[in-house]
Amino acid sequence: MAASSCCGVLPVGSVVSRRGRVNSSFGTSNYVSPLKRDLIKFRVRSVAEDDEVKEPAAAAPKPTPPPPKPKVSTSFFDVLAFSGPAPERINGRLAMIGFVAAMGVEIANGQDIFSQVQNGGLPWFLGTSALLSLASLIPMFKGVTAESKSGDLMTSDAEIWNGRFAMLGLVALAFTEYVKGGALV
Structure with missing residues (x-):
């Protein structure tokens, strides 16, 4: 017009x-x-x-290079800081293993969490905690992030959320068994 x-x-x-x-x-x-x-x-x-506003034909745009990856700190205090990558990830992994193990032993033997710890579960808990903590910390100290290893199905965000739910589930299981006075199942 x-x-x-x-x-x-x-x-x-x-x-x-x-x-x-x-x-x-x-x-x-x-x-x-x-x-x-x-x-x-x-x-x-x-x-x-x-x-229609006619613009002069421009040359083909050059492809832009990908942005440089931010350098991940491998300092001990940065990795284990309160807002660092290690605490929530390690606690979530331990909670996932602990919740599944506690429910498995409870279904198999009928023991609640407290009796499991009293009947020889403490060395297993400490050994599993040390092994999973080292297995989680070694890649972090090498600069490998969980986001770089994320796939389509298993993402780092899904691991964080599963860990959070496992923490809540483990606390809820212990609280329910304490209030009930025995095993949940």
């Missing part, structure tokens, strides 16, 4: 008739004497706007 606009300028307070003359019927206070065309020249410009 091509449109053009033009603009006219009138003296302030005057009314123009259809013939282009100043109308003085509104009183003398609104009357402005007609201007001579030779004294003042006005320029009126008209601009047409097109729907």
Whole structure:
């Protein structure tokens, strides 16, 4: 759609008739004497706007290189910091193993969590905790992140959420067995 606009300028307070003359019927206070065309020249410009704006053809864009990977800190205090990658991931992994083991022994022997720990489960707990902690910390100290090893099915976010649910499940299982006074199953 091509449109053009033009603009006219009138003296302030005057009314123009259809013939282009100043109308003085509104009183003398609104009357402005007609201007001579030779004294003042006005320029009126008209601009047409097109729907399509043609841009000059640009050269083929160069592919952008991938952004550099952020360097992962391998400092002991950075890895084990409160907001670092290790604490929640290790606790989640331990909770997943602990919840499955506690439920498995409870179903097999009928023992609650507290009797499992009292009847020789403490060395197993400490050994499993040490082994899983070392297995989790060694790659972190080498700079390998869980996000870099994530796949389509098993993502690092899914591991974090499963660990959180396992922590809640383990605490809920212990609390329920304490209140009930015996095994859940």
